[in-house]
Amino acid sequence: MAGHSKWKNIQHRKGRQDAIKGKIFAKLSKEIYVAARRGDKDPANNNQLRLAIAKAKSQNMPNDNIERAIKKAAGEGDGSNYESIMYEGYGPDGIAVLVEALTDNRNRTAADVRFAFTKRGGNLGESGCVSWMFHRYGVIEIAKEEVSIDEEEMELLLLDLDPEDIEITEESYIVYVSPDRLEEVQEQLQSTHHICLSSADVMMIPENKIHVKGDTIKKVLDLIETLEDHDDVQAVFTNFDADEEEIEKFS
Structure with missing residues (x-):
């Protein structure tokens, strides 16, 4: 598991936080909404909701936003019904990619994720192809x-x-x-x-990582960024690894 924090730390240093703060809050709100919708609306009785709220607070999300997402799940919102989907595929040089999404339109999200993979030199695979x-x-x-x-x-x-x-x-x-x-x-x-x-x-x-060099690093980073920018995508995980100094060149 060594090296997990390398890519995460690079993400934080990319300087995109302010520009995408609204997008981050929207994704966190969706996560809180789904957790509240699936269980008790009281965080004291809903472990998944407590974790979602803690995650939101770690990103300095205002309490009003958190409360609004819970109220929406309780029926005070627009009635959206999200489902959780995991997409699997391959990036440049055969890098394994997992994409966690919350969507109210499975067909739309699948098409968008497939397009992102294709556009950035990867391909969307079948369920189970890389999750193992x-x-x-x-x-x-x-x-x-x-x-x-x-x-x-x-x-x-x-x-x-x-x-x-x-x-x-x-x-x-x-x-x-x-x-x-x-x-x-x-x-x-x-x-x-x-x-x-x-x-x-x-x-x-x-469990194991693939070490890449040179231009492949940029291709992988571009794929990850494209996927993360999608409104329905909550998280992207890969088995990509590279020297931090090389990653910095493309960040």
């Missing part, structure tokens, strides 16, 4: 600058949480847990140990 290469984890990231104890002590603290794995980079600690333990571990870190988290989310992590 990934494992679903709850992933918690903690910036080292937010931690007052030394690295060895922090590593022992994280190991006491019984994670599936941990990763230590120059900038952060990455904790991998089973998805059903994400909220529990998040609570322990925040409430018991008073540690500020950079992010906590359920993600698809590749």
